[in-house]
Amino acid sequence: MNTKRVVVKIGSSSLTDAHGQLDAEKLEDHVAAIARLASSGYQIVLVSSGAIAAGYSGLGYPARPVTIAGKQAAAAVGQVMLLNHYARAFHKYGITIAQLLLARQDFERREQMSHAYSALSELLKRSVIPIINENDSVSLEELTFGDNDMLSALVSGLIHADFLAILTDVNGLYDKNPNEYDDAIRYHYLDQLPDHLLNETSAASGSKVGTGGMKSKLCAARTALSLGVRTFIGTGKGTDKLVAIIKGEGDGTYIGSRELKPSLKVSKQWIALHSPVSGKIEIDDGAVHALMEKGKSLLPAGIRQIKGHFHAGEVIQIVDRKNHVLGKGQVNYSSEQLEEIKRMNSTHAMDLIDGGHPEVVHRDNWVPWTATLRPEKKKGARANGLSKEK
The missing domain is CATH 2.30.130.10 (PUA domain)
Structure with a gap:
């Protein structure tokens, strides 16, 4: 497989502990895997959730806030914490990071979408790893992506990525809920996403700190497919997990054939x-x-x-x-x-x-x-x- 540009999306549940606080050990595990992939010649964009989850406990909230103001405040505090952790972790590998906060309006406005593409392209050319999150601190609820799953799909198309890896706490898509049915069978590969799978998949998130359940991930995968990007949904641990995922050996579900058409030009994506x-x-x-x-x-x-x-x-x-x-x-x-x-x-x-x-x-x-x-x-x-x- 000749993948050279990869988008990695990490959900809140994969970055926080049981109390909803940022888990430095989990974060450093992801960073080690990204650094390992980067050392193999891949260009990587990281779409990372976790800002609200990292920030709300420091503001005195007993659980993830439900009001827009509470979410915005938690995101403002948590984004600083999150990026500081990432900066220290990547510095150990000599990797420079950059931060981009995107909102739905940035994609709806053609000129801003073009500017985002130019900035990301320049950063990747200079071996910088952009870390992207939704601009939760200022986004209006009705204008948001809903979760970073869809944001990662749109970003993967924007930069003409070859592959999108959505890392979560569930090892792929099953024909029924594996927590309720012992005979649940996992899909290892889907060349497309039939409507019945989307309709039968729950929209509820399995995590108290995340917003995107499996359905949002499948919707994101469908969007990525329409943009010519193969997608993986699953889990993994250790330095070599992303390398294994790229090789087709990941613990999860692969979506999209290798004969997908190249992604549309940025102007046509808009x-x-x-x-x-x-x-x-x-x-x-x-x-x-x-x-x-x-x-x-x-x-x-x-x-x-x-x-x-x-x-x-x-x-x-x-x-x-x-x-x-x-x-x-x-x-x-x-x-x-x-x-x-x-x-x-x-x-x-x-x-x-x-x-x-x-x-x-x-x-x-x-x-x-x-x-x-x-x-x-x-x-x-x-x-x-x-x-x-x-």
Whole structure:
């Protein structure tokens, strides 16, 4: 396996003790494993939970706070503690770390997302390990990622990672709760994530200090797959645990085939996953074929109807005659302009509105729906794409 860029996500339960306080021994175990992987030539980004869990006891809370203000205060205190521990631990291996705090808004704003990519790329080029956490101290509850699982998936796509390792306190995904059923069987490999697995998996977290249960990890894995990143969910101890995980010998579940398509460019990731939709364009069968089969741009002649009000540069959905969503794209003209030129050939359309782009949506600013949701099922995959072990 030629993996060279890896995102490692460590959950709160893997960093704290039974009382919810930061466990230095656990943290140093993770750092030793990351340092070992880095010494083998891998570029690593660490997405680390634990700030709230590390900070709340120092503020006098008897348990993890439930109010937004309490969480924000605990995160502000705990983030300092967490990074100080990481800095000391990585210093033993001669590794420099950096801190990035990201919020949902940083992905929704295209320019900020691009800046985050540039900063991460520069740090990795200089052999620095970025440590990322959600900006809990200022994030509004309705705008957060919900947990760092999804954040790690989005980061893995952003930096075009080859692999995402989500470390937790459960050694993978089972067909039923292993704490309740002795005959529970673990999935060792999934080439995709069937809907029934997501629907049947509990959203509850098994830890009092964490927020993300197994369902959030599977949702994150599905997002990572859509971005071309294979994912591991499981556990491990010792200096060589990450090396073993990369080799396929980890104690957990591997998700995604090795034939995944490369991740989308940053601009297309923003269109696919983060951009708001301002309207719809319904296109005819010929345009559907050109977009979906031939990889062409959308021209005025293929437009049947305009739905909604939007401006040039905004993102719209493109649908077929039966209103099936085909994908999302950044449009070059406003809804009013398109009403004037729909069904026209490009030459007449450009003359009418004095336009500079013959394409309504250029293929470079278009993302098919399959890329925004999940990769297509591979032919010849093992039965249901599932591999179990007892």
